[in-house]
Amino acid sequence: MAKKTPDNPDEMAQKLLAGDRRAAARMITLIENQSEKSSQFMKLVYPNTGKSMVIGLTGSGGSGKSSLINHLIRQYRDQGKRVGVVAVDPSSPFSGGALLGDRIRFQAHSMDDGVYIRSMGSRGYLGGLARSTNDVVRIMEAMGNDVVIVETLGAGQDEVDIIHVAQTCVLVLTPNMGDDIQAMKAGIMEIADIIVLNKADLDGAISCLHSLEATIQLGISRKEGSWTPPLIPTVASAAKIEDLQGINELVKAINDHQEYLHQSHAIDEVQTKRIEQELGLVFKDEVQKFIFKGLKGTGKKQQYIKAIFDGRTDPYSVVEEVLKTFLKEGSKVKETISSKQQI
Amino acid sequence: MAKKTPDNPDEMAQKLLAGDRRAAARMITLIENQSEKSSQFMKLVYPNTGKSMVIGLTGSGGSGKSSLINHLIRQYRDQGKRVGVVAVDPSSPFSGGALLGDRIRFQAHSMDDGVYIRSMGSRGYLGGLARSTNDVVRIMEAMGNDVVIVETLGAGQDEVDIIHVAQTCVLVLTPNMGDDIQAMKAGIMEIADIIVLNKADLDGAISCLHSLEATIQLGISRKEGSWTPPLIPTVASAAKIEDLQGINELVKAINDHQEYLHQSHAIDEVQTKRIEQELGLVFKDEVQKFIFKGLKGTGKKQQYIKAIFDGRTDPYSVVEEVLKTFLKEGSKVKETISSKQQI
Numbered sequence: 139m140a141k142k143t144p145d146n147p148d149e150m151a152q153k154l155l156a157g158d159r160r161a162a163a164r165m166i167t168l169i170e171n172q173s174e175k176s177s178q179f180m181k182l183v184y185p186n187t188g189k190s191m192v193i194g195l196t197g198s199g200g201s202g203k204s205s206l207i208n209h210l211i212r213q214y215r216d217q218g219k220r221v222g223v224v225a226v227d228p229s230s231p232f233s234g235g236a237l238l239g240d241r242i243r244f245q246a247h248s249m250d251d252g253v254y255i256r257s258m259g260s261r262g263y264l265g266g267l268a269r270s271t272n273d274v275v276r277i278m279e280a281m282g283n284d285v286v287i288v289e290t291l292g293a294g295q296d297e298v299d300i301i302h303v304a305q306t307c308v309l310v311l312t313p314n315m316g317d318d319i320q321a322m323k324a325g326i327m328e329i330a331d332i333i334v335l336n337k338a339d340l341d342g343a344i345s346c347l348h349s350l351e352a353t354i355q356l357g358i359s360r361k362e363g364s365w366t367p368p369l370i371p372t373v374a375s376a377a378k379i380e381d382l383q384g385i386n387e388l389v390k391a392i393n394d395h396q397e398y399l400h401q402s403h404a405i406d407e408v409q410t411k412r413i414e415q416e417l418g419l420v421f422k423d424e425v426q427k428f429i430f431k432g433l434k435g436t437g438k439k440q441q442y443i444k445a446i447f448d449g450r451t452d453p454y455s456v457v458e459e460v461l462k463t464f465l466k467e468g469s470k471v472k473e474t475i476s477s478k479q480q481i
Numbered sequence: 482m483a484k485k486t487p488d489n490p491d492e493m494a495q496k497l498l499a500g501d502r503r504a505a506a507r508m509i510t511l512i513e514n515q516s517e518k519s520s521q522f523m524k525l526v527y528p529n530t531g532k533s534m535v536i537g538l539t540g541s542g543g544s545g546k547s548s549l550i551n552h553l554i555r556q557y558r559d560q561g562k563r564v565g566v567v568a569v570d571p572s573s574p575f576s577g578g579a580l581l582g583d584r585i586r587f588q589a590h591s592m593d594d595g596v597y598i599r600s601m602g603s604r605g606y607l608g609g610l611a612r613s614t615n616d617v618v619r620i621m622e623a624m625g626n627d628v629v630i631v632e633t634l635g636a637g638q639d640e641v642d643i644i645h646v647a648q649t650c651v652l653v654l655t656p657n658m659g660d661d662i663q664a665m666k667a668g669i670m671e672i673a674d675i676i677v678l679n680k681a682d683l684d685g686a687i688s689c690l691h692s693l694e695a696t697i698q699l700g701i702s703r704k705e706g707s708w709t710p711p712l713i714p715t716v717a718s719a720a721k722i723e724d725l726q727g728i729n730e731l732v733k734a735i736n737d738h739q740e741y742l743h744q745s746h747a748i749d750e751v752q753t754k755r756i757e758q759e760l761g762l763v764f765k766d767e768v769q770k771f772i773f774k775g776l777k778g779t780g781k782k783q784q785y786i787k788a789i790f791d792g793r794t795d796p797y798s799v800v801e802e803v804l805k806t807f808l809k810e811g812s813k814v815k816e817t818i819s820s821k822q823q824i
Binding site: 184185198410414420421429439443449452454457458463465 | 527543749752753765789790795799808809
């Protein structure tokens with residue numbers, strides 16, 4: 139459509155830093171298409187990131203994450219903050235996966251120039267969803283969004299990788315989760331900074347709160363002196379506004395956690411972990427691109443697959459062979475690094 | 482514990498091929514630890530794989546996958562078949578994530594020498610869960626299991642990668658899934674060979690069946706002449722055996738699908754796709770290992786992270802730098818390949 143733009147990196151980066159939504163959309167498309175240009179753009183944009191508040195909301199489909207995010211957007215907008223939302227959950231109304239009524243409700247925000255919502259879809263990021271999401275969050279930061287909210291399903295390794303992008307991770311549970319809550323307790327609970335029990339007006343909410351409280355108490359003793367995840371019952375969807383519950387408490391808890399991070403300097407650790415993870419994600423993607431380029435047009439990939447299928451070799455031997463072609467034997471990163479990076 | 486075994490590759494592979502459970506456990510541990518030896522073992526074992534029936538069961542936590550698998554194990558055992566189970570869902574009783582009663586029920590099978598159950602845990606496979614699961618399935622095949630069942634949550638890219646290991650993919654839904662069912666319909670439905678509506682005795686099951694039937698009908702018209710996923714209502718958990726439903730129908734549907742795959746030769750396509758995916762997974766892992774080895778002990782990784790944190794560089798430039806050190810510029814896979822592979 140907008141084919142006439144020649145994607146001049148500097149020009150587009152400048153537009154993005156000025157908050158231009160079309161430049162953002164274009165850059166995100168380049169990232170989604172794994173365009174080689176995307177790294178070029180990201181390099182230009184990167185120095186202007188890392189200053190936003192990045193919040194993660196994680197929970198299974200139907201737990202009400204999107205409704206909660208809807209309230210958060212409204213509250214941050216009332217404070218005059220610009221908000222970006224990255225939806226990774228394919229069932230999210232932000233992703234167009236939910237019922238029509240929901241989608242219309244969320245589209246209201248898309249008329250607001252201070253809100254930028256982007257869905258990561260559910261497909262087409264083979265091996266790269268976490269990296270792409272990370273890049274999109276950085277772009278939203280560079281656009282000048284004070285708050286960036288990432289919505290994920292919280293299951294699977296990719297999702298766990300994505301959660302690490304957030305400084306403050308909100309785990310959204312519901313009383314009717316059944317066995318799912320066991321999985322959440324086992325794994326994801328460890329990374330939750332705030333635990334929300336949404337749909338707290340449902341049957342079973344009180345016993346669920348008690349059980350969660352006990353789990354949190356168990357966690358505290360292990361890491362003394364550090365942040366204790368608050369447990370917040372909420373009702374994010376209600377026919378009448380006065381039936382909503384816990385929204386202000388959630389906003390307060392997020393602010394408290396951010397304050398804790400900055401006062402305790404734990405924020406440095408969080409940002410360092412994010413960089414470490416980011417480095418790994420970019421790295422894996424770039425290596426893959428490099429080698430795909432080398433294989434492209436040689437027809438070798440199909441030949442390898444056929445040879446394995448016929449039982450003439452195995453994937454482990456093929457990979458060994460390919461790596462020999464591409465990797466320098468016994469490579470070590472030199473002790474001196476190019477002056478540009480001044481490490 | 483069993484430290485005295487020197488992990489002689491040939492010896493261990495031979496033991497495994499004879500069905501030795503301790504050899505299997507040892508090899509799986511090596512895979513979990515990303516030991517360099519694991520590729521060596523896999524090469525020896527690989528030629529003896531690809532003959533088993535590999536079934537995937539996918540669905541959210543609490544949908545009753547494990548109960549269904551429990552019935553499948555029993556039925557295949559009655560037919561004298563050896564069965565392997567790889568549980569990737571951390572909430573699965575096979576993974577120790579469920580309630581005590583469940584766990585005891587499933588441990589009954591672990592007394593049976595014809596059943597080998599292995600859980601992939603929920604952690605420790607950063608970037609490699611799909612590859613590890615694939616390797617463990619191959620090991621279960623090499624052990625001589627006629628049937629290998631893989632249990633996954635079916636959310637996230639990793640999970641979708643894992644599902645591709647299976648020849649026959651069973652999608653397990655329940656009437657009480659709420660919004661989750663939308664996500665399932667949107668994405669995972671495409672890869673389901675058989676659709677099970679478990680807990681079919683719950684309220685809302687009938688309207689759920691109608692809605693699923695309609696979705697399936699939509700799918701059929703698109704891919705004419707090919708397999709039509711049957712929709713099977715089941716009750717996998719009941720106080721009385723006579724209240725169980727649909728188990729025999731599920732076993733029959735799996736057999737029908739396997740027969741279809743072999744008669745239509747679609748099995749070749751399925752196996753080819755599996756190999757292609759496997760190649761990608763092994764490849765990514767091995768490249769990472771190679772470069773980690775090169776970085777190890779140089780302290781460079783921490784220096785890179787600090788330089789990015791301090792704003793002196795960015796992940797994209799660092800990765801470029803590292804790749805220059807490790808990759809041969811402009812590499813192309815040569816047209817001739819070593820004679821061993823005889824492509």
